[in-house]
Amino acid sequence: MIVSEEKVRQVAELARLAFSEAELRNLAGEFNRILQAFAKLNEVDTTGVPPTAHVLKVKNRFRADQVKPSLPRADVLKNASAVKDGSFVAPPVME
Amino acid sequence: MELCDLTLHEIKDLFVKKEVLPSMVLASVVRRIREVEESLGAYLALDLEAAFAAAQAADGRIKEGKALGVLDGIPVAIKDNLCQAGKETTCASRILQGFVPPYTATAVQKLLDQGALILGRTNMDEFAMGSSTENSAVKPTRNPWDPRWVPGGSSGGSAVAVAAGEAIAALGSDTGGSIRQPAAFCGVTGLKPTYGLVSRYGLVAFASSFDQIGPITKDAEDCALLLSAIAGFDPLDSTSVQGEAVDYTKDLERELTGRTLGLPREYFGEGLDDEVRRIIMAAVAQLEELGARIVELSLKLTEYALPVYYLISSAEASSNLARYDGIRYGRAVAGREDLATYYTRTRSEGFGPEVKRRIMLGTYALSAGYYEAYYQKAQQVRTLICREFEEAFRAVDAIVTPTSPTLPFRAGERLTDPLAMYLSDVCTVPVNIAGLPALSVPCGFAQGAPVGMQIIGRPFAEAAILQIAHQYQKVTAFHRARPYGAGRGGQDGL
Amino acid sequence: MDFEAVIGLEVHAELATTAKIFCGCSTKYGAGPNTQTCPVCLGLPGTLPVLNEKVVEYCIRAGLALNCRIAGYSKLDRKNYFYPDLPKAYQISQYDLPLCRDGFLPLASGKTIRITRIHIEEDAGKLIHSAEEERYSLVDYNRTGVPLIEIVTAPDLATPEEAVEFLEKLRRILMYLGISDCKMEEGSLRCDANISLKPAGTPQLGTKTELKNINSFKALGRALAYEIERQSELLMEGKAVKQETRKWEEAKQRTLPLRSKEETQDYRYFPDPDLVPIELDPAYVAEIAASLPELPEAKKRRLIEEYHLPEYDADLITGSKHLADFFEAVLKHYFSPKAASNWIMGELLRLMGEAGLTPEDLTVNPAHLGDLLRRIDQGEISVSQGKNVFERVFRTGASPEEIIEAEGIRQISDEAWLRTVVAQVLKDNPQSVGDYLGGKTKAAQFLTGQVMRVTKGQANPQVIKVLLAQELAKVRKKTEETAGLARENKDL
Numbered sequence A: 001m002i003v004s005e006e007k008v009r010q011v012a013e014l015a016r017l018a019f020s021e022a023e024l025r026n027l028a029g030e031f032n033r034i035l036q037a038f039a040k041l042n043e044v045d046t047t048g049v050p051p052t053a054h055v056l057k058v059k060n061r062f063r064a065d066q067v068k069p070s071l072p073r074a075d076v077l078k079n080a081s082a083v084k085d086g087s088f089v090a091p092p093v094m095e
Numbered sequence B: 001m002e003l004c005d006l007t008l009h010e011i012k013d014l015f016v017k018k019e020v021l022p023s024m025v026l027a028s029v030v031r032r033i034r035e036v037e038e039s040l041g042a043y044l045a046l047d048l049e050a051a052f053a054a055a056q057a058a059d060g061r062i063k064e065g066k067a068l069g070v071l072d073g074i075p076v077a078i079k080d081n082l083c084q085a086g087k088e089t090t091c092a093s094r095i096l097q098g099f100v101p102p103y104t105a106t107a108v109q110k111l112l113d114q115g116a117l118i119l120g121r122t123n124m125d126e127f128a129m130g131s132s133t134e135n136s137a138v139k140p141t142r143n144p145w146d147p148r149w150v151p152g153g154s155s156g157g158s159a160v161a162v163a164a165g166e167a168i169a170a171l172g173s174d175t176g177g178s179i180r181q182p183a184a185f186c187g188v189t190g191l192k193p194t195y196g197l198v199s200r201y202g203l204v205a206f207a208s209s210f211d212q213i214g215p216i217t218k219d220a221e222d223c224a225l226l227l228s229a230i231a232g233f234d235p236l237d238s239t240s241v242q243g244e245a246v247d248y249t250k251d252l253e254r255e256l257t258g259r260t261l262g263l264p265r266e267y268f269g270e271g272l273d274d275e276v277r278r279i280i281m282a283a284v285a286q287l288e289e290l291g292a293r294i295v296e297l298s299l300k301l302t303e304y305a306l307p308v309y310y311l312i313s314s315a316e317a318s319s320n321l322a323r324y325d326g327i328r329y330g331r332a333v334a335g336r337e338d339l340a341t342y343y344t345r346t347r348s349e350g351f352g353p354e355v356k357r358r359i360m361l362g363t364y365a366l367s368a369g370y371y372e373a374y375y376q377k378a379q380q381v382r383t384l385i386c387r388e389f390e391e392a393f394r395a396v397d398a399i400v401t402p403t404s405p406t407l408p409f410r411a412g413e414r415l416t417d418p419l420a421m422y423l424s425d426v427c428t429v430p431v432n433i434a435g436l437p438a439l440s441v442p443c444g445f446a447q448g449a450p451v452g453m454q455i456i457g458r459p460f461a462e463a464a465i466l467q468i469a470h471q472y473q474k475v476t477a478f479h480r481a482r483p484y485g486a487g488r489g490g491q492d493g494l
Numbered sequence C: 001m002d003f004e005a006v007i008g009l010e011v012h013a014e015l016a017t018t019a020k021i022f023c024g025c026s027t028k029y030g031a032g033p034n035t036q037t038c039p040v041c042l043g044l045p046g047t048l049p050v051l052n053e054k055v056v057e058y059c060i061r062a063g064l065a066l067n068c069r070i071a072g073y074s075k076l077d078r079k080n081y082f083y084p085d086l087p088k089a090y091q092i093s094q095y096d097l098p099l100c101r102d103g104f105l106p107l108a109s110g111k112t113i114r115i116t117r118i119h120i121e122e123d124a125g126k127l128i129h130s131a132e133e134e135r136y137s138l139v140d141y142n143r144t145g146v147p148l149i150e151i152v153t154a155p156d157l158a159t160p161e162e163a164v165e166f167l168e169k170l171r172r173i174l175m176y177l178g179i180s181d182c183k184m185e186e187g188s189l190r191c192d193a194n195i196s197l198k199p200a201g202t203p204q205l206g207t208k209t210e211l212k213n214i215n216s217f218k219a220l221g222r223a224l225a226y227e228i229e230r231q232s233e234l235l236m237e238g239k240a241v242k243q244e245t246r247k248w249e250e251a252k253q254r255t256l257p258l259r260s261k262e263e264t265q266d267y268r269y270f271p272d273p274d275l276v277p278i279e280l281d282p283a284y285v286a287e288i289a290a291s292l293p294e295l296p297e298a299k300k301r302r303l304i305e306e307y308h309l310p311e312y313d314a315d316l317i318t319g320s321k322h323l324a325d326f327f328e329a330v331l332k333h334y335f336s337p338k339a340a341s342n343w344i345m346g347e348l349l350r351l352m353g354e355a356g357l358t359p360e361d362l363t364v365n366p367a368h369l370g371d372l373l374r375r376i377d378q379g380e381i382s383v384s385q386g387k388n389v390f391e392r393v394f395r396t397g398a399s400p401e402e403i404i405e406a407e408g409i410r411q412i413s414d415e416a417w418l419r420t421v422v423a424q425v426l427k428d429n430p431q432s433v434g435d436y437l438g439g440k441t442k443a444a445q446f447l448t449g450q451v452m453r454v455t456k457g458q459a460n461p462q463v464i465k466v467l468l469a470q471e472l473a474k475v476r477k478k479t480e481e482t483a484g485l486a487r488e489n490k491d492l
């Protein structure tokens, strides 16, 4: 076992996903099979090897500090499930 | 042969000769759609009214000899992860139900600007995660050569639409093989461009450092035409590469003499279907006959590509897909009692099982205590894989492999085993890891199913791999076989 | 037991660019909700960020002004967390390779506060809690994507006073650089504080709390003082300080723990694949360094040396670059440093305070104040007339000359004429003269007032003072002579 069910539960919470107990058990099993197969990576010696986040050699891509028209508010809110006073409606946030 | 079974360049020539008008081609394509779409399910949404209106305008231009370009009046399908203003874009996911973007993907805009007729939006694995188009939340798509087989994925809808004559050409996206593998399974030509060649602006992100938009067409010449139309620098995409516009048809007619092609041992080993091996080797012999020099080579890190790919792509996906929360767009759940519950319910009901699996895997790979062991380790091995390809390309001009290690598999066969499904991508993911260009060309049939050969090029050497594919297609007819119409069963006569 | 506080600050300053950090939306404050948003800053599917070059430049300016090393290679990372004000569910920020690091800022005492890092990142949106806030909250994404720099200090601050001084100095520098409005009340300057206590004289660090919702300099001082008090009480009672985030409650002048989920934050930082690395050419950094304005400390020292201003004056005037620039501009028109400083610190700041203006809003033409000072010096108008004129200059923007002419303001210094006026006033007010001569010197003020009344306030007060003294002396002498004569007569 590389990953416990408890860890899978924590990851689910972090990802804002919910699973039934059966799903969770199943997922933990899959996780372990997948990660076991992926453990193969440890065979590769990566000492001193820099990570690659970009295959491109592109750097310094900038835009000018220029204002462009924003989207009309009607279009901004068009896809929202709930709208009030020109704003999106979100569930209550407790602080 | 029906107009809908012709290639883009054949139709373009008919346009130039004014023997055919766009609306006639469109009518033929729509006829085919009416015939086969119900059993194939290539499209999620058709937009025929707009296509007919656009065809009329194109008719006028063709008659006057004032075409906007080679794409003018050509019916094209686009994958449902490419945004088009005013058209519902769902990525075949419940969570994006009802989302209508107010902007158009740069690649799609280029098609529109050049007069292409957008037929509609094609089915795909949800958020492009999958290799069979069975992960669509809407419906599965069937392989036109045999509906019991999957069409491959994730751009299964686009590949099927082109293969079946439901479109002349299509756009797909390729994160780990999502253009090439369905192209192979459906007997069409599909190209994944070098990372950075085609703007990703408006392509709904799956794994940002791998995703590329590319053409799916009936042959290499069409691929070159469509690629020329969509490639190029876009100031809206920081990872798009600056450079001169290239005409990718320019080198097609050059002979293969002097080209060196490499066969990496590791792609021909265990796990490769015998029939696929036989067909690929025959194709390689054909290339040799055309004047190419064939050398064997070794890409030792190939076996590590799958974990590298799945760890990094899932990590990026977990972040890219975190924005789907039902507040600003997309499907929302009832009840807004508290934030965490709302998020969790929206996402749990909205995403399908494969998407959730990858979000989970990616979240885990990035989480505290595991980042170094998984995500960072994968990024380091990625560096080594890139170097290995770089090294290989010192000795060869292109690398030839199977596109898929197996023939199209049966629907449902791999759904319950994610690892088996992931293995479908074993030949294609290394290309995305290194950001290289690669295409798949039809190179034979086994048990009635098409087989695809993958040709991998140096960065930005699309012209070279298209040339190899075109020269190959000049002396073969596999790409001319059609599952419907006059070409039906065409493979038997080859 | 005595405790020492260990304080570090995390300051977020909104950069004064015209467009947002990754899109073309305006950064203007105060627009209607969601009117300054677009597909990119709303994080709509498929959209991509492109970095505003000014954001990089401004961060480098801050880094250079705060003595930082500027990174040759830098990148942007994603900080992942779910919150409705964060439309992508990640904030684009910088994790392990910030643009600037290892800087410092000296306090007046000479103590140096180390600056660990300065990085660029995007701001989040704003949650509006409605009256029915129990049921939902409203989200406005106008602020989403406004560029920020985050400045993190080492835990080098030992008292609330040091923390406030640091923040004031920092604010002054950022404003001099022209890279941020630094308006705490509008949220364009925000400050979180980390604070822990340790037994005096030991190196061992205690458990820290993080203080949020600090909306003014005063609040920073008070929140830290409150927290020192609270933590030391706990420690004295042998209780442990809990590591937590606490919110400063302005109304009740106390800190309270933020209600937080038991889940610990795991931001899962990783390099943003949508953005490419920043590689800075040393020549470009040198160019920015060469273009930096004179910074507050340097300017203050120069004002002291060049104009012999008292430290107090120099400090006040360099409190704002606008004010300091105004001061020097006045001197260009009329060179009288101490007078200019007095007028700025006195009349100008008073009028601005009454009008609720900040130095940035200052519209007075420095030539006008210079001209006024010259006229006063040359005796053309009196100081009190000058104050009247200046108030009008301040309110209307008219020049002193226009005002003086229109109102017929002048100062009469003609001695012969003023002497007759004074003589007449003395004649008309024998009672006051008598009082004065009887030792009540205050009566002189009344008499001066009478002269001003007759001359409609235009008499030169300096001249009046002299003439009044002379005329009163004459009266005294005459009175004494008369008295002496009478005595002589009596004797005869």
Ligand SMILES: [Mg+2]
Pocket (backbone or CB within 6 Å): C093, C121, C150
């Ligand atoms: Mg921050």
Ligand SMILES: [Zn+2]
Pocket (backbone or CB within 6 Å): C020, C023, C024, C025, C036, C037, C038, C039, C040, C041, C042, C145
């Ligand atoms: Zn915007």
